[in-house]
Amino acid sequence: MHFFIMKTLPRDIIKPARYIGSEPNTIIKDLKDVRVRFALCYPDIYEVGMSYYGLFLLYELINNIDGIWCERCFAPWTDMEDYLRKHNIPLFTLESTTPLNLMDMVGFSLTYELNITNVLNMLKLSNIPLKATDRKGLPLIIAGGALMLNPLPFEDFFDLIVIGEAEEVLIDILAFFKEIKGADKRVIVEEISKMEGVYSPLFEKRPVKRLYIKDLDNSIHPVKPPIPVAGSIHNRLNVEISRGCGNGCRFCMAGFGYRPYRERSIERIKEIIDYGLKNTGYEEISFLSLSSGDYSHLYEAIAYVKEAHKNTSVSLPSLKIGSLSEEEIITIANIARTGFTFALEASSETLRRRLNKNIDLEKFLSQLHVLKKCGWRNIKLYLMIGFPWEKEDDLRTIKDFIKVFKGHGININLAISPFVPKPHTPFQWLDMDEEKSINEKIDFIKKLLKKEGVKIKYRDIKVSQIEGIISRGDKRLTNLFEYLSEKHVRLEAWSEYFDFEKYRQWFEKENIDMEMLLKGKDHDIPLPWDFIDTGIDNSFLIKEFMHAEKGIYTENCYSHCASCGLACKKYFDKEKTGGKELLIEPIHIMPEVSETFIRVSFRYGKFGRAKYIGHLDTMNILLRAFKACGITIKTHGKFHPLPNITMSEALPVGVESAYEFIEIEAGINSIIDRALIKKINKMLPGGMKIYEYYNTTIKNIKSExxxxxxxxxxxxxxxxxxxxxxxxxxxxxxxxxxxxxxxxxxxxxxxxxxxxxxxxxxxxxx
Ligand code: SF4
Known part of the structure; x- marks a missing residue:
């Protein structure tokens, strides 16, 4: 097996640690035991991909299979890309630095429309032809992820496409491939494309059923994710408490595309937390869910972290207004490191009825005093604009809403984004609002709130328009992506590289009216994504559309089944538990916080690839390894506690060292000895090592x-x-x-x- 080893990275590369792999929990397999090599690619840079739960899920799932080695690969930043091109070096995996074109399978997880150009750029950088019809042998290029609910605009770039949740079918695909590897590529692709939930643009198959996991509780959850060595956007333990959403917001593709709502049991969640923290030493847990406030055992889960894992904070990424009890708010406020973020979507009740955004506003407003009492001064609110029924009066109501918050001394950060109609939702037939109208609405809100001291952020309408065109696009867009690839468009999720002009040029060249692509469609006209069978009846989507026209709420799945067509069994507990009656029996993995602390200093070194890890990342890696190995570190600060540490002066990236120090205040119950140092070293990235420890400060031991x-x-x-x-x-x-x-x-x-x-x-x- 050919290996490409990039021994050193150029010294002028920004954040070289993005490309070194060797993170704690990275899986390395012996090639003599490996029959299938899989490159799991995330089409954005390292920091973004290493924040994505789905990546860790597939990494652990695939690597659990005997004889199959899954490695990771991310889009390079422009400086690294230039270097690779200049020196004719193909894009490679992090684990073994093997070029993607030498792998057996290359899988892309696609979650965002503007990342498709990154897929093409990554294929190009790997010397892999872009179109499935132009590729003769291996690797097979597979795609999955939320974007596959309308894969038509970009299907030609993939040999195989998985629709829906891939966990179960991926095991079947890999098992089959392991047996048949060596056979003709067309035979392999044809056979795999016959599996439920999978298709290939090379072979006709209509319809294609969306897959979803029935038994979420017994499905795999990653508990040993690789720990980023170049600060990821969300550097924390992701715990997926539930999947899907039962609220039925009519604009939400995730809500309809991941139906039905399913939960993990509290016992399983506790187990995931215990193992996850033990394996990573993370100081923060994020409870992942489309609407975490709906999870039946939220209070119990948060209280468990508080009791069993002291000094660990919790964050809830998305909250439905009014979905939390006062006890939950107080408990979160006690251990949360981040602020509260709520999805209001529309400020008027009339509009919310049309969106089916049924929130308990009264309950929420009555809880504001609790939020304030708990020390929260800032709240982030999401607002969507551009719905067809929207009137000036609807927009005006945001001011009244914000005034109530101000009355409680709470500041609002308002994030405004344009509504983008998405496939497989009741709003798939709607117009997208025009640029002029959106800009006028943003100006109106800005003027309206001028004296209210609200921080307003809004999304670039041009970005939203492109998202809208791609998400409801058809086969014609394949040529658009080829054109963008020729023009070297990539990293578009980064505003400095988003190039609307290139899109406009192509539409002009092809004589396609961009505006027309953003227009709505009649219910009886076939849609490009009709061949994807999500399990939800079209008649249900039409009924929901009609309810929106009339402003009628549809009850959520938690209280009443609206018969969407899935005929699901309820995969969650009926009653939401919470509050004081709960009996919490914590398991103590972490020692109790000691009352007495002593100063301990460690001498450590960084050699080889570890020399590319920056100062701050080095500190975080060490702290997590200490925590995972049971060392309690004294913290300071009431609301956002920080560890008491001292480090030797920052070592420049690219310099190796055997003479670095970190000093902590460790609880006296933490027994630090040679055996523990050995254990800590196992939690460190390759090339990083602790040599010695001293029961004193750095000042007392460090010499010239x-x-x-x-x-x-x-x-x-x-x-x-x-x-x-x-x-x-x-x-x-x-x-x-x-x-x-x-x-x-x-x-x-x-x-x-x-x-x-x-x-x-x-x-x-x-
Ligand atoms: S079948 Fe009923 S409960 Fe299940 S997702 Fe559809 S509407 Fe909700």
Whole structure:
């Protein structure tokens, strides 16, 4: 098996740790035991992909299969991409630095319309032809994820497409492939495409059924995710408490596309929390759900974290207004690190009726004093604009709403986004509001709230228009993506690289009216995504559309089945538990917070790839390893406690070292000995290691250090002293506070920080 090893990364690459792999919990398999190699790709950069729960789920699921090795790959940032292109280096996996074109299967998880151009760029960087018809052999290119509810605009780029939740069918696909590997590609693809929930654009198959897991509680949940070494956007333990949503908001593709609502039992959630924290040492848990306030055992889950895992905070990504009890608010406020975010969507009750956004506003407003009492001064609200029934009076109501918050001394951060009609929702037939109208509405709200001290953020309407065109697009858009690829469009989710003009150019060239693509459609006209059978009856979507026209609420799935066509059994508890009557029996994995703390310092080193990990990430990695190994660290700060730590001066990225220090205040119950250090070292990324520990401060132990320079020719500099020459390699050293300046010299191959005593010893012995 050919391996491509990129031994060193260029020194001018931003955040090189994005490309080194070797994170704690990374899975490395012995190639002699591997029959199938799978590259799991997320079409955005490392920090985004490493925040995505679905990636960890598939990583653990695939790697649990004998004989199959799943590795990860992310889109490179532009500097790395330029480097790869310039040196003709194909895009590679993090685990083994193997080029994607040498893998057996390459899977993309697609969750956002503007990431499709990244898929094409990643294929191009891997020297893999873009279209399935142009690819003769392996790797097979597979796609899955939320975007597959309308895959037509980009299906031609994939050999196989999985519709819906992939967990179960992926195991079947891989088991089958493991057996048949070596057969003709068309035979393999044809056979796999016959499986339920899977199709290939190379073979006719209509309809294609959406898959969903019936028994969520017994399905796999990742508990040993790789821990990012280049600060991911959400650096925390993701715990998926439920999947799907029963609220039936008529604009929401996730709500309809992931039906029915399913929950994990509280026992399983506790188990996931225990194992997850033990394996990662994370200081924060995020309870993932489309509407976490609806989870039957939310209070119990939060209270469990509070009792059993002290110093661990909880965040709830999305909350429905009025879905939390006062006890839940108080408990969250006690341990939450982030603020509350609520999805209001529409500020008037008339409009909310049309959207089926049935919220208990009165209950929520009556709880504002609790929020304030718990120390919350800021709340983030999501508002959507651009619905066809929207009047000025509807928009005006936001001011009254905000005034109530202000009356309680709570500030509002308002995030406004345009409504984008999505496939498989009751609003799939609606017009998208025009740019001029959206901008006028934003201006109106800005003027309206000018004196209210509200921070307003709004989404670029042009981005939303492109999302709208792609999400309801058809086969014609395949050429658009090829055109964008030729024009080198990528990383569009990053505003600096979103290029609306390129889209406009293509539509003009093809004589396609962009505005027309954003218009609504009649109920009796076939839609490009009709061949995807989500299990929800079209007649139900039409009925819901009619209810929106009339402003009629449909009850949520928790209280009444509206017969959407799924005929689901209820996969959740009927009654929401919560409040004081709960009996919580915590399991204590973490030791009780000790009352007495002692200062402990650790000397550690970073060699090889670990030299690319930045100072802050190094600190977080060490703290998590300490926590995972049972060390209690003293914290300070009431609402957002931070650990009491001291570190030696920041080591520049790219410099190796055997002389780094971190000092903590450790609980006296934390027994720190050689065995524990060994355990901690197992939790560290490859190349990072703790050598010693001392029961004192850094100040008391740290002595003089210097930098050893390993050069391939004589390095002339008055500060640099030559040590010796061996095998044409020159060893020098210097003492400086400006070591970063020396990274620019190509002749210096390695810089290693060492205790001066060690450098003197080198001089004496050579
Ligand atoms: S069958 Fe009933 S309960 Fe199940 S998702 Fe549909 S409407 Fe909700």
């Amino acid at each position: 250090f210097a930098y050893l320079l390993i050069c391939d020719e004589d390095f002339i500099n008055e500060e640099v002293k030559r040590l010796f020459k061996r095998n044409n390699i020159i060893f020098c050293y210097l003492k400086t506070n400006r070591i970063k300046d020396f990274l620019k010299y190509d002749t210096i191959k390695r810089i290693i920080k060492l205790q001066l005593r060690r450098i003197n010893a080198l001089r004496t012995h050579n």
